[in-house]
Amino acid sequence: MIPIDLSGKLALVTGVGDNMSFAWYIAKALQAAGAKLVFACHPRLVGIVENILTRDHPDDVASRQLPFNAGTLKVEKVLACDVSYDTLADVDEKTRNDRRYAKHGDFSIQGLMDTMLRDYGVIDILIHSIAFSPEIKNKAIATSRSAYLTALSVSAYSLTALLRAALPMMEHRPGGAAAVGLTYLGGERVVEHYGGGMSSAKAALQIDAKQLAANLGPKNIRVNLISAGPYASRAARAITDIDKAIQQAAQNSPLRRPITPEEVANTTAFLCSPLASAITGEVIFVDCGFNIMGAPPEP
Numbered sequence: 001m002i003p004i005d006l007s008g009k010l011a012l013v014t015g016v017g018d019n020m021s022f023a024w025y026i027a028k029a030l031q032a033a034g035a036k037l038v039f040a041c042h043p044r045l046v047g048i049v050e051n052i053l054t055r056d057h058p059d060d061v062a063s064r065q066l067p068f069n070a071g072t073l074k075v076e077k078v079l080a081c082d083v084s085y086d087t088l089a090d091v092d093e094k095t096r097n098d099r100r101y102a103k104h105g106d107f108s109i110q111g112l113m114d115t116m117l118r119d120y121g122v123i124d125i126l127i128h129s130i131a132f133s134p135e136i137k138n139k140a141i142a143t144s145r146s147a148y149l150t151a152l153s154v155s156a157y158s159l160t161a162l163l164r165a166a167l168p169m170m171e172h173r174p175g176g177a178a179a180v181g182l183t184y185l186g187g188e189r190v191v192e193h194y195g196g197g198m199s200s201a202k203a204a205l206q207i208d209a210k211q212l213a214a215n216l217g218p219k220n221i222r223v224n225l226i227s228a229g230p231y232a233s234r235a236a237r238a239i240t241d242i243d244k245a246i247q248q249a250a251q252n253s254p255l256r257r258p259i260t261p262e263e264v265a266n267t268t269a270f271l272c273s274p275l276a277s278a279i280t281g282e283v284i285f286v287d288c289g290f291n292i293m294g295a296p297p298e299p
Contacts, residue, residue, distance in 0.1 A: 004033045004269050005033060005034055006030060006125070006269070006273060008034070009030075009034070009036070010035065010036050010037075010038065010122055010124050011030045011036065011037050011123075011125035011127065011272070012038050012040060012116060012123050012126050012127070012166070013026065013030070013127040013129070014039075014040040014126070014127060014129060015041075015042075015129035015130040016039045016041050016045075016049055017041065017042065017048070017049065018045075018048060018049070018233075019064075020233050020234050022182055022233065022261055022264050023129035024063070024261075025262055025264065026129070026264065026265045026269075027039070027073065027075075028073055029262070030265075030269055031066055031070070032067050032070035032071075032269075033269050035124075035125060037073075037074070037076060038076050038120070039075050039078045039079065040080075040081040041078060043081075043082055043100060044100050046079075049078055052064075053075055053078070077119070079112055080101075080104035080105075080112075081107055081108070081112040082101070082107050083130055083158035083161065085107070085108040085109065086108060086109050086110060086165075087108050087110045088107075088108045088110070088111060109162060110165055113165040113169070116169060117168070117169060122169050122170075122173065123169040123170050124173055124175075124177050124178070125177065125180075125272045126162060126163065126179040127180055127181075127268070128162060128179065128180070129181070130154060131154070131198065131201070133147055133148075133151035133155070134147050134150060135147035135196035135197070136151075136195060136196035137193065139195045140195055140197075147196050147197055149197075151196055151200065152197060152200065152201050152204055155201035155202070156201045157208075159181050159208055163179055163212055163216065163223070167216075167221075171219035171220070172220055173220065175274055175277075176220040176277065177220065178223075178224070178272040179212075179222070179224070180224050180226060180271050180272060181223075181226075182225065182227075182264075183206055184202050184227060185229075185285075185291055186198060187205065187206050187227075188206075191245075192245075205225065209223050210281045214281065217280060222271075222277075224280060224282045224283075224284060225283045225284070226264055226267055226268060226271070227283050227286070227287065228264045228286050228287060229286065229290055230245040230249050231258075231259060231261060231264075233261075249288070249290045253287065253290035254288065254293070255288035256288075259288055267284060
C-alpha cells in the first residue's frame with residue numbers, strides 16, 4: 001500500500017470559519033496523514049472555531065473525528081488573521097478600534113507569520129481557503145470598483161502575500177514545502193450567481209499560482225490549486241441557490257453525482273505529500289468531471 005505520510009510536517013490552514021468548510025475537511029485529512037495543524041481564522045470567526053473545537057455537542061464531537069479511524073482533530077493554535085492587511089500599519093482606524101479585532105493583537109499577515117516564526121519556526125504546508133466579495137450576488141455589470149478590488153485583494157492577492165511572508169519558514173524544507181489553494185470553475189467560465197468580481201479573482205488566483213510556482217520552485221516550494229465542484233458550505237448557502245448548482249453539476253458531470261468535501265480534502269493531502277513531488281503550478285479539478293463537458297452528457 002502506498003502511504004501518504006505527513007508525519008513531522010506543520011500545516012498552516014487559513015480561512016477556517018466553521019466545521020462545514022473545505023478548509024475544515026482538508027485540515028482533518030492532513031492530520032489523519034500525520035501533520036500538526038495551526039488554524040488562521042478571520043478575527044470575527046476565531047471564537048466560533050474555538051467553540052467548535054471544544055464543545056461537547058454531538059455534532060461538534062462528530063465533526064472532529066478524523067477520517068481513516070485516525071483519532072480526533074487536535075489543533076495546536078487558532079490564530080487571528082485578516083488577509084486584507086499585510087501589516088498592522090495598513091489597518092484603517094475604524095477596524096483598529098473595533099474590539100472584535102483589537103483583542104487579538106496583531107491580526108495582519110505579518111502578525112500571523114511573526115507568531116508562526118516565534119512558536120514553530122517552520123511551515124511545511126500552507127492551505128489557502130479564502131474568498132470574499134461584498135457584492136458577490138451582483139452581476140459583473142453591476143459590480144462597483146470597490147467591491148471588485150476587494151474581491152481581488154482578499155481572494156487572490158492574499159495567496160501571494162501569505163507566501164511572501166511565510167517564505168523564510170518554507171524555503172528549502174526537507175522534502176520540500178507545499179501550498180494548495182482553492183479555486184472554482186467560475187474563474188474560467190461564466191457561472192450564474194458568481195459575480196461581484198469573484199470570477200475575476202479566481203482567474204487572477206489561477207495565473208498567480210502559476211507565477212508563484214515558477215518563482216518559488218527553486219526554493220523547493222510547490223504551489224497548486226484545486227478547482228472544486230459546487231458544495232453546500234455555509235458560505236455558499238449564503239450567496240446563491242447552491243442546491244440548484246449542485247444538482248446541475250451532478251446531472252451534467254460524467255460521474256453523475258455531486259462531489260464530497262472529503263474528496264477535495266484527500267486530493268489536497270496528496271498534493272501536499274511526497275507522492276506529488278513533481279507537481280506544481282497545476283489546477284486540479286475535483287468536480288466529478290463537470291469541467292470537461294461542453295454539453296449535457298448522453299443518458
